[in-house]
Amino acid sequence: MTPLCTQLNLTTPIIQAGMVWVSGGKLAAAAANAGALGTIGAGSMKPDLLSQHIQKAQALTKKSLAVNVPLLYDKAEEQIDTALRLGIRIFITSAGSPKIFTKKLKDAGAFVIHVVATPELAKKCEAAGVDAVVAEGFEAGGHNGRDELTTLTLVPQVVDAVKIPVIAAGGIADGRGIAAVLALGAQAVQMGTRFVATQESSAHDNFKQAILHAQATDTMLMMKRSVPVRLLKNSFYEEIKAAEETCADKDQLLSILGHGRAKAGMLDGDLIKGELEIGQIAGLVHDIPTTEALITRLMSEYRAVSRAFPMFP
Amino acid sequence: MTPLCTQLNLTTPIIQAGMVWVSGGKLAAAAANAGALGTIGAGSMKPDLLSQHIQKAQALTKKSLAVNVPLLYDKAEEQIDTALRLGIRIFITSAGSPKIFTKKLKDAGAFVIHVVATPELAKKCEAAGVDAVVAEGFEAGGHNGRDELTTLTLVPQVVDAVKIPVIAAGGIADGRGIAAVLALGAQAVQMGTRFVATQESSAHDNFKQAILHAQATDTMLMMKRSVPVRLLKNSFYEEIKAAEETCADKDQLLSILGHGRAKAGMLDGDLIKGELEIGQIAGLVHDIPTTEALITRLMSEYRAVSRAFPMFP
Numbered sequence: 188m189t190p191l192c193t194q195l196n197l198t199t200p201i202i203q204a205g206m207v208w209v210s211g212g213k214l215a216a217a218a219a220n221a222g223a224l225g226t227i228g229a230g231s232m233k234p235d236l237l238s239q240h241i242q243k244a245q246a247l248t249k250k251s252l253a254v255n256v257p258l259l260y261d262k263a264e265e266q267i268d269t270a271l272r273l274g275i276r277i278f279i280t281s282a283g284s285p286k287i288f289t290k291k292l293k294d295a296g297a298f299v300i301h302v303v304a305t306p307e308l309a310k311k312c313e314a315a316g317v318d319a320v321v322a323e324g325f326e327a328g329g330h331n332g333r334d335e336l337t338t339l340t341l342v343p344q345v346v347d348a349v350k351i352p353v354i355a356a357g358g359i360a361d362g363r364g365i366a367a368v369l370a371l372g373a374q375a376v377q378m379g380t381r382f383v384a385t386q387e388s389s390a391h392d393n394f395k396q397a398i399l400h401a402q403a404t405d406t407m408l409m410m411k412r413s414v415p416v417r418l419l420k421n422s423f424y425e426e427i428k429a430a431e432e433t434c435a436d437k438d439q440l441l442s443i444l445g446h447g448r449a450k451a452g453m454l455d456g457d458l459i460k461g462e463l464e465i466g467q468i469a470g471l472v473h474d475i476p477t478t479e480a481l482i483t484r485l486m487s488e489y490r491a492v493s494r495a496f497p498m499f500p
Numbered sequence: 501m502t503p504l505c506t507q508l509n510l511t512t513p514i515i516q517a518g519m520v521w522v523s524g525g526k527l528a529a530a531a532a533n534a535g536a537l538g539t540i541g542a543g544s545m546k547p548d549l550l551s552q553h554i555q556k557a558q559a560l561t562k563k564s565l566a567v568n569v570p571l572l573y574d575k576a577e578e579q580i581d582t583a584l585r586l587g588i589r590i591f592i593t594s595a596g597s598p599k600i601f602t603k604k605l606k607d608a609g610a611f612v613i614h615v616v617a618t619p620e621l622a623k624k625c626e627a628a629g630v631d632a633v634v635a636e637g638f639e640a641g642g643h644n645g646r647d648e649l650t651t652l653t654l655v656p657q658v659v660d661a662v663k664i665p666v667i668a669a670g671g672i673a674d675g676r677g678i679a680a681v682l683a684l685g686a687q688a689v690q691m692g693t694r695f696v697a698t699q700e701s702s703a704h705d706n707f708k709q710a711i712l713h714a715q716a717t718d719t720m721l722m723m724k725r726s727v728p729v730r731l732l733k734n735s736f737y738e739e740i741k742a743a744e745e746t747c748a749d750k751d752q753l754l755s756i757l758g759h760g761r762a763k764a765g766m767l768d769g770d771l772i773k774g775e776l777e778i779g780q781i782a783g784l785v786h787d788i789p790t791t792e793a794l795i796t797r798l799m800s801e802y803r804a805v806s807r808a809f810p811m812f813p
Contacts, residue, residue, distance in 0.1 A: 189810045198813055306716050306783075325638065326650045334717040337639045337650040339671035339680060340780045344716045347784075358652035363684045367652060370679035370805050403619050403657045404647040412745070432725070434747030467653045470619075471660075486812060492683050496806035497502045499799060500511055 362488020518568025675801020
């Protein structure tokens, strides 16, 4: 066990990431029942829908659940109030300053985790009273930092920079990856891409199948200077790539991005025009198991690796 | 031990990387004497100078040494012939097809290691008869692949793709990093950045000091679409950044790159106009030890991490 897992009452060091369009109450409850921290991704939900997902999850598990709230959405505070009212006491906040809601959440008795992409932001989180940070690397799917620090370089530098527990995210999809980041000093992992391809995820089956067929080189971080986002390569990706190669400005890129592309791709299964947010580790995903079977396998792989470390004289 | 370390007669799983302007005979011999694989970087040397460095190293150690040969240089074959004539039987080749020289090197009785940035190229190396691959991630210093696969995602996918041993490179500067990539299935690590800041490296002291002062976010991979190279941020980096932001073409970028910038920066210590090739893990480098003291510390850290893995029920 690690101190963070003990504190959060987890029997595995795994946090199922909250993701837009993909991680509703069903996935979060299944992850929680298997000993991980189950997280509902509020980013794609209006407060009413979030309320439904939380209640659905609570009907399926007695374990504590988390809600992920991207702070850039204008309804972030309503989402937080909704979750608090329904008894949620673990929050993962991202895409905004840790100063905005940490005090409010702490005053309500919540455990606050904030997502960071640099050691500097981790220090600011600690100063703001955040309880733990997710150190998320360049290889992660979806929205990403601008400094392009990879998980392997980011995690140990965040561990050295703060005293609060560090959770590693980005590039982890099997027990080898869990062991690797725990070796770096992380107390848990947050995994997104791997959980998209589970029975309980809300991703469209077309999207799940596309992940199964992805090769190692099939994702790319795009819009690195404006709003960096890692995408599976498809026609939509090609549109953005072409615009970037001719030096399109931020407004032109945002107009290509448009509205509803992420929902079209990930929830409705439009693999051509849809925006398919996924991590670089998609190439290592080869099946669509139940969440319980996945977590059992991940821990079995982790134990095998951690018991068989090569020794040197 | 790992099978690769046994085969190469190493007492540590550490390969000191061959690097332009930085890794001559002195550093390679010191690394070899401390139980690592010492490597002379031939990329910045004419065959005569390479010959001098090999003989200097051989006078300082009885251990086997390696030579790193970037295949894009027109003198690559002369470098190989020079090294073979002086008894070198471990070669690390990069920046070219493994088909070009592998047969020649194998016929001469050499052990051939080729650097790859994708699982696909690793398979081609195996088919060409290469003995082991270095899987080098996006976070590595200097020249880099175009697919931007990070060490954490690249290594396990290369391990799964080939039967030959895999060496991890990019983002490793302490014992935590060594344990992390060995957990991913690597049989050894190749470290560059960490060895630049040693007593025996040929880097100018200005460059070593700049590495000590580097923060986590002080490097960036530039020229991603032409000749990707990871640089420490300085005036030279700013010139390239400005050109890329206005969509300069490859020829314009190459003219900024010019000639002799790498030597000016790394060997002659011009921190303003020089090209400073260094890895993203520079932010974790805080001292300039002897190579022997460094390797002793790395293994001590590695043992501490590998013996204290968190266990879960």
